[in-house]
Amino acid sequence: MLWRGGAPMANHEISASVLQQELDSVLLLDVLPSDAHEEWRIPGSHNACVYEVTFLDQVSAAGAAPDSPIVVYGSGSGSTEAHEAAQRLAAGGYSNVRVFPGGRTAWHEAGFEAEGAHAGEPWATERPHPLLDGAYRADPERCRIDWSGRNIANAHWGTVDLADGLLEVEGGLLMGGSLVLDMRTIEPSDIVDEGPKKGLIAHLESEDFFAVARFPTARIEVSGVETFPASPGRPNCRVQAQLTLRGNTEPLEFAATVAPSGDGELAVQTNFDVDRTRWGVNYGSGRLFHRLGMHLVNDLITFQVRVVAVRDS
DSSP: OOEETTEEOGGGBOOHHHHHHHGGGSEEEEOSOHHHHHHSBOTTOEEOOTTSTTHHHHHHHTTOOTTOOEEEEOSOTTOOHHHHHHHHHHHTTOOSEEEOTTHHHHHHHTTOOOBSTTTTSOOOSOOOOOOOSEEEEEOGGGOEEEEEEEOSSOEEEEEEEEEEEEEEEETTEEEEEEEEEEEEEEEESSOOSHHHHHHHHHHHHSTTTTOTTTOOEEEEEEEEEEEOOOOTTSOOEEEEEEEEETTEEEEEEEEEEEEEOSTTEEEEEEEEEEEGGGGTOOTTOTTTOSOOGGGOOOSEEEEEEEEEEEEOO
């Protein structure tokens, strides 16, 4: 099979009308996940999800031989999973593969019959589940906060626990909330030996860094959220907040992804850098001290946050 620019050449593509005529003579592969196949599919198609590492095994289980006439399809215009599947099939030794690039969208527009739970509807590339209004309480056991600090020669990374959190949804959109971090739980993940690990924990808890004895918690208070359209997997809002750390409160702004996570749940995912010296965490800052040598520590600390919250009943 010939390829050009990462996609099949035109003579390896097939239209909706030609596919409709050849349905009984080709092995038709729906290359989206199984839930999409159950929801909406072209009649007679087999499911082999191109996103899974067992894709070629699934194709073989569908009865494909190396010279079988195969047609692959996915969502449709603007989505590349069908072309990706054709490339993987060609690399796997299948020599007679065509792509139906119009996929579900073109099949529906042509007025041809479909199968599945939503077969009578136009294909929905995503089927969003709107957030229900109300207060959502964070579930600390399913939340994770990672941090990393570094200098030019070294780095440390680890976790800190979420003690509590409450998020407010109005009109289906995140509008505000707060998160409380338990700074007494801060610990590195990159050090295995107990001695050095305890030494670094003591250093982080001390007045050099977070003064945990005086300030056992940190707090993020959301003051505003700007929501904007985004494709799945990309940030869909910008959050304005106040971060209180080591007793100092300063504004903080970051991009985040907010989405439903099961019935009556939402998830927030973000990562951002903070200049620790704005909150009085000054140890080893090259901006504030000279001739630090091995004690130099970058001013920026990186946080990666995932919060799962459950709607209050």
